[in-house]
Amino acid sequence: xxxxxxxxxxxxxxxxxxxxxxxxxxxxxxxxxxxxxxxxxxxxxxxxxxxxxxxxxxxxxxxxxxxxxxxxxxxxxxxxxxxxxxxxxxxxxxxxxxxxxxxxxxxxxxxxxxxxxxxxxxxxxxxxxxxxxxxxxxxxxxxxxxxxxxxxxxxxxxxxxxxxxxxxxxxxxxxxxxxxxxxxxxxxxxxxxxxxxxxxxxxxxxxxxxxxxxxxxxxxxxxxxx
Amino acid sequence: xxxxxxxxxxxxxxxxxxxxxxxxxxxxxxxxxxxxxxxxxxxxxxxxxxxxxxxxxxxxxxxxxx
Numbered sequence: 001x002x003x004x005x006x007x008x009x010x011x012x013x014x015x016x017x018x019x020x021x022x023x024x025x026x027x028x029x030x031x032x033x034x035x036x037x038x039x040x041x042x043x044x045x046x047x048x049x050x051x052x053x054x055x056x057x058x059x060x061x062x063x064x065x066x067x068x069x070x071x072x073x074x075x076x077x078x079x080x081x082x083x084x085x086x087x088x089x090x091x092x093x094x095x096x097x098x099x100x101x102x103x104x105x106x107x108x109x110x111x112x113x114x115x116x117x118x119x120x121x122x123x124x125x126x127x128x129x130x131x132x133x134x135x136x137x138x139x140x141x142x143x144x145x146x147x148x149x150x151x152x153x154x155x156x157x158x159x160x161x162x163x164x165x166x167x168x169x170x171x172x173x174x175x176x177x178x179x180x181x182x183x184x185x186x187x188x189x190x191x192x193x194x195x196x197x198x199x200x201x202x203x204x205x206x207x208x209x210x211x212x213x214x215x216x217x218x219x220x221x222x223x224x225x226x
Numbered sequence: 227x228x229x230x231x232x233x234x235x236x237x238x239x240x241x242x243x244x245x246x247x248x249x250x251x252x253x254x255x256x257x258x259x260x261x262x263x264x265x266x267x268x269x270x271x272x273x274x275x276x277x278x279x280x281x282x283x284x285x286x287x288x289x290x291x292x
Binding site: 122 | 227230231240241242243244245246247248249250276
């Protein structure tokens with residue numbers, strides 16, 4: 001993750017705003033943005049990793065000035081065009097040139113609760129044992145964790161790249177977002193919680209060097225440390 | 227970071243931070259405050275805050291719920 005959204009440990013963003021989270025949507029259009037985005041996924045043209053990647057791939061100048069749900073709408077627009085669901089022209093005109101093929105599969109209002117309450121676990125069975133066990137020392141990859149797509153979607157934050165940590169627990173195999181986000185298959189592999197000492201991540205800026213930061217990391221992000 | 231939320235902890239408190247990077251989700255169980263022995267579930271629930279459920283604060287003290 002070396003895009004703008006990867007802000008963990010970055011200086012210059014100011015304090016975390018302590019906002020009133022009893023307000024779910026700050027205006028009606030935000031509720032519509034969420035509904036349209038979530039329900040568009042039922043078309044089946046992408047997966048959740050791809051939609052995250054679409055938002056992360058917005059141009060930095062847009063990502064910076066957009067609000068949260070503006071990013072959702074921009075990411076959705078890019079996905080709709082990239083996956084051929086609509087053309088950029090149709091999107092600009094807010095009307096299709098001709099009826100789209102997917103209309104017969106349109107989601108009806110009465111079917112929405114069932115479609116949204118379906119569980120979609122990301123854990124998978126695989127036929128090989130995990131490479132690491134609890135207590136093993138590991139080092140995370142140092143720059144571009146996505147080996148299939150340079151600069152592609154990844155869940156390894158920049159602040160934890162190239163650092164030594166300890167395997168806390170293995171969660172079994174999970175879908176690899178780095179692959180799934182780019183429609184290269186689920187490629188499930190073991191997922192681990194890895195514990196890093198604060199000093200390993202923040203150096204002398206760690207106020208309490210022995211505190212720990214846990215990250216859930218996929219096996220291909222990690223190599224053994226002798 | 228915790229100070230931004232108005233939280234100070236004793237020096238000997240070990241802090242373990244989870245950065246949620248996968249589809250595994252975690253719940254924080256707030257530490258039970260002293261002086262709540264024999265309290266009912268409803269009484270204890272009144273001490274639980276948003277911040278104490280996301281690890282950026284502690285549950286309210288018993289005197290705060292009075």
